[in-house]
Amino acid sequence: MKIAEQRGQSAGQAAVVCRDIQFCAGTKEILSGVSLTVHAGEIVGILGPNGAGKSTLFRIISGIVPPHAGWVRLFGRPAGVNTLSNTALMPDRSKLPGWLTVREWLGFASRLYPDWDSDRATELVDSLEVPLESRISTLSRGQDARLQTLTCLARRARVVLLDEPLAGVDLVSRERIAAAVVRELASGERVFLIATHDVRELEQLFDRIVLLDQGRVIAEESVEALRAKGVSVEQRYREVFGG
Numbered sequence: 083m084k085i086a087e088q089r090g091q092s093a094g095q096a097a098v099v100c101r102d103i104q105f106c107a108g109t110k111e112i113l114s115g116v117s118l119t120v121h122a123g124e125i126v127g128i129l130g131p132n133g134a135g136k137s138t139l140f141r142i143i144s145g146i147v148p149p150h151a152g153w154v155r156l157f158g159r160p161a162g163v164n165t166l167s168n169t170a171l172m173p174d175r176s177k178l179p180g181w182l183t184v185r186e187w188l189g190f191a192s193r194l195y196p197d198w199d200s201d202r203a204t205e206l207v208d209s210l211e212v213p214l215e216s217r218i219s220t221l222s223r224g225q226d227a228r229l230q231t232l233t234c235l236a237r238r239a240r241v242v243l244l245d246e247p248l249a250g251v252d253l254v255s256r257e258r259i260a261a262a263v264v265r266e267l268a269s270g271e272r273v274f275l276i277a278t279h280d281v282r283e284l285e286q287l288f289d290r291i292v293l294l295d296q297g298r299v300i301a302e303e304s305v306e307a308l309r310a311k312g313v314s315v316e317q318r319y320r321e322v323f324g325g
């Protein structure tokens with residue numbers, strides 16, 4: 083049975099709507115006319131090669147950075163300061179304070195985020211096997227990625243943005259992170275956007291993929307429709323981007 087069926091998708095409500103987003107750095111256009119809509123309960127893969135604009139798009143959706151043109155709405159509200167509490171962003175590079183131990187960070191996060199769910203955090207410490215007494219600066223890449231996943235998933239934010247959650251992570255950590263995401267999806271209330279070029283490990287999770295290249299959406303596909311044609315996400319990715 084497909085993951086979307088298992089979790090009883092609550093389709094319908096537009097959770098994230100981006101329209102004609104443009105973003106420039108100096109004279110360089112990083113995003114150009116990007117439009118996409120994600121519905122409640124969906125998990126969407128934002129796929130594209132290095133430099134395609136995935137991280138920039140996530141920063142704009144999460145409300146940290148405004149676009150130069152176009153707009154984003156989260157559950158009908160313009161993205162910005164007022165929607166920061168709706169989004170949990172796992173950035174592509176660790177931004178966690180290295181001088182704290184994991185336990186100290188989790189205590190701080192519980193006070194920092196009004197939507198922090200301490201019971202969920204405790205469950206995730208166990209399932210993701212995060213070492214509580216280690217200093218963050220001493221964590222391996224995989225442990226750090228698991229802690230960042232925990233930090234996103236312990237919040238009740240309805241829009242979860244995971245930017246390259248598996249980059250540099252070994253097989254066991256990959257499986258743990260993917261399993262934690264699947265457990266979250268079982269509720270069907272949240273929207274997940276996952277930016278990656280690690281297509282193979284995550285393709286089982288996606289309902290839909292959006293292929294981004296040089297700041298533009300070049301294709302959008304339903305994974306079910308691809309499977310009906312006997313095409314995997316990885317095959318489609320290679321078809322579009324080569325390799």
Ligand SMILES: Nc1ncnc2c1ncn2[C@@H]1O[C@H](COP(=O)(O)OP(=O)(O)OP(=O)(O)O)[C@@H](O)[C@H]1O
Nearest residue numbers: 107110112130131132133134135136137138139174
């Ligand atoms: N502040 C900035 N100033 C100049 N160029 C920038 C800035 N931010 C991003 N870029 C450029 O914009 C492009 C898109 O970057 P972005 O990080 O959004 O891509 P990405 O798809 O997430 O890449 P990756 O998969 O390598 O993480 C890149 O060419 C990057 O160098």
